Every structure is written in structure tokens, then in C-alpha cells.
Amino acid sequence: MLIKSFVTKRKFSDLKDVFPRKLSRLSTLCSSSSTIPKSPCPPRDDVAVIAELIEKQHWSNLKLHVKDTNPNELFHQLISSKLDPELCLRYYIWLANNRNISLSLELTFNLLHSLANKRSDHPIHSIFHAISLCDNVCVNSILADMLVLAYANNSRFASALEAFKRAGYYAFKLSALSCKALMVALLNEKRFADVEFVYKEMVRRRIQPNVFTFNVVINSFCKIGKMEKAKDVMEDMKVYGTSPNVVSYNTLIDGYCKLGGIGKMYKADAVLKEMVESKVSPNLTTFNILIDGFWKDGNYSGSMKVFKEMLEQDVKPNVVTYNSLINGLCSGGKVSEATCMHDEMVSAGVEPNLVTHNSLINGFCKNGMMKEALDMFESLKGRGIVLTAKTYNILIDAYCKSGKVEDGFGLKEEMEREGIVANVETYNCLIGGLCRNGSMEAAKKLFDQLSGKALPDLVTYHILMDGYCSRGETRKAAMLLKEGISKMGLKPRHLTYNILMEGYCKEGNLKGAANVRMQMEKERRLRMNVASYNVLLQGYSQKGKMEDANRLLNEMLEKGLIPNRITYEIVKAEMVDKGFVPDIQGHLFNVSTKS
């Protein structure tokens, strides 16, 4: 399919059909240097001559020079001779404008791919300027669209977004396919606000979204817990005459499952009902999401109910299903049942994978069954199964948590002998072990050794800070954080400041804790969350300052924060006074308000 056919028809509806097939194929090929079969190259000096003519814009000379050459072939040669892609673009536009020649889609894609990969100061600006020189809006739109797609598929989300914005300024119409690719790239980078921006822009620019586009937007809202907005998008779909499909519903159900708070599974279940009412059948993924959601909500019998339901509906469980069930059992301390589930999975013909084994090893470790964990570990090695750092980290952490830090180091050496690189997580486990043993000097020494492939991350800082705090050296922890921010560009989170506040509270230094709060709210513009309030409430109540604690509790409620079980345990009398009561499962309810 040639660009020319789009140009003559001027029908964008055609793009919708052609782009997905053509471009997705091309974009997978675009990582290799060229998709065009090799043809004899012109002499180097000839390319140089042509390049000079383009650069100096001696178009009439150029016209004479290339009059006997096939334009597609010549263009391919220019592109593969590593000529500046912006010169190639200039030539491309000249062909389109002055000679009415449109090059093949594949060559166009190659050009845009080179442009998208070129790193210079104002590439997108200049590319759009060059594109706009051509007065055919239809061609321009296709070029802009391919550019956005090329950037997005190359994970260059910032450039893709800029190209998307510029396309808007120039009123070039983009396809839903490229917008979806852009939103996926943004989602992968956790740029949720940008996904929303692109979605709103699509509506404004009247780009007809499809079910895939909507699903990406729904996913984006679900990932940040904005469930109301996710549901609004489901409604938008209907307005556009598109019906939510099984992926839309699964995404929404998963969003509720991962939401946290009371009644989330009830809401997930409600979506399931709505899904069935809309005649969309739940599939394997739906059941897997629910099984995982229930046990993470502490409701293993809920998981089993879903499992039975899926068997009744003749949906075959896969390795993910069994892994979730095994995890649920292990986390509830039912390790022998987890082992049975493993056997059941094998007899059902589902092959356990490394996740299954890691889950079981972790289950053994967390339930004081170190021997069983090591037996399974050895049997995996004996069967020639390739282990990863994760398996080793589980065991190293178990050793460190049981005070056997030396054995942890032994295992680290073993993994390195096996050619598996110890990563930050490995070091985090070991540093944590040393801190718990009270060997702060050794912990700091190991921390200082981190460099190159295993740089300390925020977790490493948290562990070491926690170590200092629990020894009454919160000032040292604060200094460490300060250093981390300036040297490593560390981005502290709530937990970071909560560790410091807790440290000061334990030392009885409430003023120090209050200063950390100020720092948190000022420097990072982080608002106090429930965990932060819990830390301060603990500090005040331990000092017997119940009036202050009560004031803090009121402040928290005024902000609309919902106290949790920990809050209840710290300031029970005050909470009861405000009408809070826990139910049998420990969820809090406020009997004095209707909500």
C-alpha cells in the first residue's frame, strides 16, 4: 500500500484498516537497520554530490542529476548511506511537492525511524517544520502519525508526546493506533497524568478511539486507583458505540482488587456481575485476577470459591492460577496444603515454573521450614533448573531474618560462583540482616561497597536508616538521607520520612519528628498519609500527650483520611469516642456516621 493511495482517496478511515497491519509489522522490523532488500549502492561520491545538492537546495540541478534513477531506489541508498535523516526528509518532501512522487510506505517508515532515533537539540521541532513545508495535509498527517508511532514503539515517550502535541498545533490528524502506542509508552513510564491528557486530546481532536485505546486509558486510571474515572471511560465507550470487552472488565476488576481498603472485593464482584449481565463471559484471566485478589484481601476461602467456580465453568486453570493459590496458602501458613496444591497442579498436567518453586521456597522460609526450603532448592539445582537471583534472595533473606547472616553471605558467594550476579535486592537482604544483628558498622561498610551494577536504591536507604533509628541514632539516618538525596538524586517517599519520624518519636524527640513532617510537606510536597499520622500518634500517646494525639486524630479525619486498624490500636479510647468499632475481621466502621 502506498502513501499515494491515501493521498488520492483522502480517506482517513482507510488508515484505520491499513495502519495496524502494515505498521505493526514494520515497527517490529524497524529495530534492524533496513527492511529493504539490498541493491547495488551508487558510488560514494555520487551520494555525496546528491547530499550537497539537497543541502544547498539546488533542486533544478538535482532534478537533472537524478532524472534516470528510480526514486525509491535512490532514496533507499541515501538512507542506508547514513546521510543526515533531515536531508533525506527534505528530499522526500521535495519529491512529494514538486515531482508528485510518493515513496513507499516502507521507505517512509525507515526515514521516520532514522529521524526518531536521531538525537539532536530540536529534532521534533525541525521535523515538524520540514513536514509542514509540504502543503498536502493528508501526507503530513500520515508522516506525523508514523513519527509518533516510531517514537512510542522505541520507548521514547517524551519525544512521542512532544510529536503528539506538535501534531495538534499543526492540526495534523493522528490515528487511534499511534495514540494507543503513545499511551502504552506513557503508561510503562507511569506517566498517568499524560495518558489522561492524550485521551482528552483525542476526544478534543475527534480521533475516534477503539476498544484497545479505551482499555489502555482504563488501565491507567486503575493503576492509580482512580476507579471512578476508570468507570467514566467505560461509559465513554458506550457513547462512542463501542462495547467494553473482556479485557475492559478484567482491567476494572483488577483495579478494584488492588485498590486496598474495605469492601474492595465486593466492588470487584459487582463488576463481575455487570460483566456477566452484559453477556461478556469471564475468561481464565478474570478468574486469576479474582483468585489473587481474594487471598490478598485475607480471604482464602473466597479464592477457593472462585477456583471451584472456574472448574465448574470448564475454564482450565493454568500455572498463574495455581501459583496464586499456592501463594495464598503459604501466606496463610498452610504450607502443607500448598504442597498438596503443587501435586494437584502436576497431576492436572500443569507444569510448575520458577515462580511456583520460588513461592513454595518462600512459603517454607516464612513458616520456619528452612530444611524443606533448602531441600527444594537443592532438588531444583539437581534437576538442572536455571535459578535466578530471586530464588537466592529469598533464601538469603530467610537466613538473615533468622540471624544467620554468615550463611546468607555464604549463599551469596555460591550464587556468584554459579554466575548469577548479586543485585541490589541481595545486598538489601544482607544489609538488613547486619542491621538486625546490630552490626551497623559492617552494614555501612557493605553499603559503601555498592557501586556499578548494584547501586543502592531507596529500599537500601530505608533499611540502613531503619537500622540507625532502631539504635537511637536517628540523626545519622537523617544525615544519610540528606547525602542520598544530593549524591544519588534519591526521591524520598512517605515511608522514607515515616522512618525518620518514627525514629525521633522513639527517642522521645517529638520536636525532631515535627521537623521531619515539615520537611516532608515542604521539600517533597508529600501530604501526611495514614501511616505518617500513625507514627506521630504513637509518639504522642507514648509520651502521654493525649490531647495532642486527639488533635492530630481530628486533623487526620478532617482531611478525609480513613484511620486503620493500627490507628485504632494506638488511640483506642479516642477512636471509640469518635464512634469507631472494628468488625470480626478487624475492619473499622464508624457507627456514628452513615458512611
Add this chain to the structure above:
DNA sequence: TTAGGGTTAG
């Protein structure tokens, strides 16, 4: 094309 599972901080 879009959705689901395991370790480390708390």
C-alpha cells in the same frame, strides 16, 4: 494491539 502470578523496606 489492551488484562493476571513470586523476593527485599513498612
